[in-house]
Amino acid sequence: MNYFPIMLNIDHKKVVVVGGGQVARQKIQALLPTKAKITVVSPTVTDEIETYVYEGKVKWINRYFEPTDLEGATLIFAVTDQKEVNDAVEQATQPWQLLSRADAKGRVDFINPAVVRRGDLTLTVATSGAHPGLTRKLKEDLAEQFDETYSDYIEFLKKARREIIETVSDKQKKRELIASLLDPQLEQWAKEQNWEKCNEYLHKMMEDQDKV
Ligand SMILES: C[C@@]1(CC(=O)O)C2=NC(=C\c3[nH]c(c(CCC(=O)O)c3CC(=O)O)Cc3[nH]c(c(CC(=O)O)c3CCC(=O)O)/C=C3\N/C(=C\2)[C@@H](CCC(=O)O)[C@]3(C)CC(=O)O)/[C@H]1CCC(=O)O
Numbered sequence: 233m234n235y236f237p238i239m240l241n242i243d244h245k246k247v248v249v250v251g252g253g254q255v256a257r258q259k260i261q262a263l264l265p266t267k268a269k270i271t272v273v274s275p276t277v278t279d280e281i282e283t284y285v286y287e288g289k290v291k292w293i294n295r296y297f298e299p300t301d302l303e304g305a306t307l308i309f310a311v312t313d314q315k316e317v318n319d320a321v322e323q324a325t326q327p328w329q330l331l332s333r334a335d336a337k338g339r340v341d342f343i344n345p346a347v348v349r350r351g352d353l354t355l356t357v358a359t360s361g362a363h364p365g366l367t368r369k370l371k372e373d374l375a376e377q378f379d380e381t382y383s384d385y386i387e388f389l390k391k392a393r394r395e396i397i398e399t400v401s402d403k404q405k406k407r408e409l410i411a412s413l414l415d416p417q418l419e420q421w422a423k424e425q426n427w428e429k430c431n432e433y434l435h436k437m438m439e440d441q442d443k444v
């Protein structure tokens with residue numbers, strides 16, 4: 233199966249998670265960094281989900297699923313341990329709504345990749361359902377390779393690129409300067425949190441370009 237990978241903006245959109253077990257917890261935790269309006273429908277929820285409910289991050293409808301629960305939802309997660317319930321969720325899903333089934337049965341509008349977030353950098357892994365365990369392993373490898381310091385590095389790159397775009401008008405120079413931000417020396421200084429060196433390098437590079 234060739235899935236189409238995209239990064240969705242689901243801020244302020246309604247997302248309904250049917251089921252409140254470990255898989256629901258996993259999906260909700262992946263949704264929390266967004267500003268989606270998350271509703272969980274289930275007679276039981278895990279302790280973590282209950283905490284999110286008390287913190288106001290998730291709305292809990294504390295009962296068995298009913299078709300009207302899906303009204304207005306953009307994304308729907310059928311993550312109960314009952315095939316018949318997941319089937320009922322599928323039946324109630326409108327053609328324009330996007331459905332994910334944790335049991336990978338029936339209608340599958342999207343599957344969930346494993347995600348590593350480092351600020352604005354998002355690394356995702358999927359095997360198109362072939363082996364989710366491998367997906368998890370590769371995610372852990374990536375999390376190690378791209379450690380937490382990457383968030384600050386990406387933030388520096390973002391600001392430096394903006395500065396170049398706003399101050400350099402020559403197209404060719406602009407492109408060259410942006411490309412040279414990927415110098416491994418900068419990455420190293422960013423890892424050491426040496427922002428003085430990073431900024432010095434950036435401004436020296438911009439001055440040098442001016443002279444050419
Ligand atoms: C990436 C991740 C994200 C997430 O869960 O959101 C995710 N599964 C994760 C882990 C994981 N899942 C399972 C195991 C046990 C080992 C095993 O069975 O393989 C482990 C490993 C573990 O937990 O260590 C069991 C399992 N998973 C699915 C089925 C049904 C089936 O295959 O038929 C069954 C059998 C259930 C049963 O036995 O009844 C199906 C799906 N799981 C997917 C995603 C989608 C495809 C992703 C891809 O392309 O790889 C897809 C198709 C649908 C979906 O859920 O979107 C998350 C990594 C968490 C992380 O980030 O660390």
Ligand SMILES: NC(=O)c1ccc[n+]([C@@H]2O[C@H](COP(=O)([O-])OP(=O)(O)OC[C@H]3O[C@@H](n4cnc5c(N)ncnc54)[C@H](O)[C@@H]3O)[C@@H](O)[C@H]2O)c1
Nearest residue numbers: 251252253254255256273274276296297312313317334335
């Ligand atoms: N995609 C994945 O990563 C993955 C991993 C493991 C399992 N699975 C699949 O996901 C399913 C769920 O796994 P789990 O570990 O979260 O199970 P679980 O038993 O921990 O949770 C099931 C949840 O569904 C709720 N539920 C049952 N009937 C319901 C109804 N009528 N309406 C609303 N909620 C209802 C239960 O109250 C419970 O909260 C498994 O059966 C398996 O098929 C997927």
